[in-house]
Amino acid sequence: MEILNLxxxxxxxxxxxxKNNGIFEISGRSLPEDSAEFYRPVxxxxxxxxxxxxxxxxxxxxxxxxxxxxxxxxxxxxxxxxDIDGMKIMWYFxxxxxxxxxAGQEFSELVEIPFEFKTY
Amino acid sequence: xxxxxxxxRTMMSENLILVYQxxxxxxxxxxxxxxxxxxxxxxxxxxxxxxxxxNVMVEALQNIVKHSDELVDGAITSHAAIFLIxxxxxxxxxxxxxxxxxxxVAGLKEKLEQIxxxxxEGLKELYKSIIKNTTxxxxxxxxLGFVDMARKSGTKLEYDFPEMGNDYCFFCLKVYVPRxx
Numbered sequence: 001m002e003i004l005n006l007x008x009x010x011x012x013x014x015x016x017x018x019k020n021n022g023i024f025e026i027s028g029r030s031l032p033e034d035s036a037e038f039y040r041p042v043x044x045x046x047x048x049x050x051x052x053x054x055x056x057x058x059x060x061x062x063x064x065x066x067x068x069x070x071x072x073x074x075x076x077x078x079x080x081x082x083d084i085d086g087m088k089i090m091w092y093f094x095x096x097x098x099x100x101x102x103a104g105q106e107f108s109e110l111v112e113i114p115f116e117f118k119t120y
Numbered sequence: 121x122x123x124x125x126x127x128x129r130t131m132m133s134e135n136l137i138l139v140y141q142x143x144x145x146x147x148x149x150x151x152x153x154x155x156x157x158x159x160x161x162x163x164x165x166x167x168x169x170x171x172x173x174x175n176v177m178v179e180a181l182q183n184i185v186k187h188s189d190e191l192v193d194g195a196i197t198s199h200a201a202i203f204l205i206x207x208x209x210x211x212x213x214x215x216x217x218x219x220x221x222x223x224x225v226a227g228l229k230e231k232l233e234q235i236x237x238x239x240x241e242g243l244k245e246l247y248k249s250i251i252k253n254t255t256x257x258x259x260x261x262x263x264l265g266f267v268d269m270a271r272k273s274g275t276k277l278e279y280d281f282p283e284m285g286n287d288y289c290f291f292c293l294k295v296y297v298p299r300x301x
Binding site: 010011031033034035036065067068069071072073075094096097098099106109110 | 146154172244252254255256264265272
């Protein structure tokens with residue numbers, strides 16, 4: 001399966017989705033002008049991955065900041081991941097960032113996937 | 121030339137650290153954010169407060185980009201809006217103003233009133249119910265911006281709609297971010 005690798009910018013996150021090496025990560029800042037457009041390839045990649053997923057997947061969110069339009073798309077990403085067996089979310093937040101911790105907790109209440117919370 | 125000095129004095133007395141007036145796009149949003157961030161960094165502001173200010177700024181700026189109505193008055197069309205940040209001893213004030221058509225005022229007012237009537241728990245529930253049911257609008261919004269500003273700031277949103285001629289009001293918004301945790 002092809003690797004999806006997008007460099008992060010000042011308003012878009014870094015994306016690394018690599019099935020063979022077992023790396024699944026969205027990190028950095030997310031406040032794109034058009035969040036639906038930005039996340040479309042991510043959602044397409046996940047849909048394809050779902051058909052030939054690894055037995056276990058640890059999907060990492062390590063976001064420093066995301067805007068509200070991105071939060072809707074992050075929920076769409078999580079909903080797509082929900083249908084894949086062996087899925088686990090690693091939700092990273094900066095140790096003094098209660099809002100990011102709370103955001104992760106709220107997402108975990110909206111989907112049926114195990115979340116593990118970690119600080120960085 | 122006095123207006124230069126007058127404007128300067130007003131900015132000083134109102135403790136404004138940044139004022140931008142003009143056209144708002146994603147590019148200007150990024151520039152304003154990076155200027156404000158540098159200012160907060162050099163003032164040595166606590167990172168949790170910086171994040172909250174940044175958060176409210178992004179939503180306020182992207183609201184203008186997405187929702188400010190184009191002002192058409194005879195031959196003049198304008199997108200001009202204004203964005204300001206003030207820093208007082210106990211709080212930051214994030215302010216914005218943009219023209220909106222009069223027919224859009226009632227709906228906006230209702231939304232803001234609903235948000236201001238909710239406590240912390242109520243805002244959380246509203247956020248969760250919107251995010252579950254919303255789809256991204258044509259303009260690219262999720263309908264969560266004001267709710268998020270209220271949640272992150274922990275304060276009530278202040279607003280006003282002074283009239284601008286027959287067809288428009290100037291939507292003024294003021295959000296306080298306390299500097300103490």
